[in-house]
Amino acid sequence: MRLKHLVSTALEQTASLWLPLTLAYDWVHQAATLLDNTDQLDVEALQANFRQLLQEMRARKAEVGSLASGIEHFLKVTQSYWSGLFHCYEVEGLPRTNNDLEQVFGQMRHHQRRVTGRKQAPASLVVRGSVRLIAMIATRTAPFTPQALASVSIQRWKAVRSDLQNHRHKRLQQRHFRRDPHSYLAQVEAKFLQSTLPR
Numbered sequence: 001m002r003l004k005h006l007v008s009t010a011l012e013q014t015a016s017l018w019l020p021l022t023l024a025y026d027w028v029h030q031a032a033t034l035l036d037n038t039d040q041l042d043v044e045a046l047q048a049n050f051r052q053l054l055q056e057m058r059a060r061k062a063e064v065g066s067l068a069s070g071i072e073h074f075l076k077v078t079q080s081y082w083s084g085l086f087h088c089y090e091v092e093g094l095p096r097t098n099n100d101l102e103q104v105f106g107q108m109r110h111h112q113r114r115v116t117g118r119k120q121a122p123a124s125l126v127v128r129g130s131v132r133l134i135a136m137i138a139t140r141t142a143p144f145t146p147q148a149l150a151s152v153s154i155q156r157w158k159a160v161r162s163d164l165q166n167h168r169h170k171r172l173q174q175r176h177f178r179r180d181p182h183s184y185l186a187q188v189e190a191k192f193l194q195s196t197l198p199r
Helices: 002-013 015-034 043-085 098-116 123-141 146-150 154-179 181-196
Strands: none
Touching: 015 043, 098 123, 154 181
């Protein structure tokens, strides 16, 4: 009996807090349900429904009292991420959350560790990681036939190889600078002076 009295007293004393909590929870739950997209809405309909929810939150945020700052933060972050918030509904197989993306990177790190036996990522991953990661993800979705590989644009392939070589050259320059900064800067200065001399 005493416990029942304590609970009812607590509910009475905190009654003014429940309406803001209920309203804020309802908004967050609606946002999660919309982004879950169990109704399989197309992107335009999903964006329209989400905009409508955001407008309601913006118009009624004063009703949630001390939680208004949290709602304001939610609105601000949603606006900053808006341009990329719905890509996962347009591109099939694109992960919807950072957790899914982190799992992909984690799997690559795990395979690198198994292959090399090193806990830290090798320097080659920094240079060629953009290509290796894409290749790893692509080969997981479907196998590539020799015909598909042969149909790749030679110009694009050469452009990618050129970018990788430029990136590798920059990494080598950084390593030379770290090993002997005085010698590296002297070489750069000599090249600069040579380029200024009349021919």
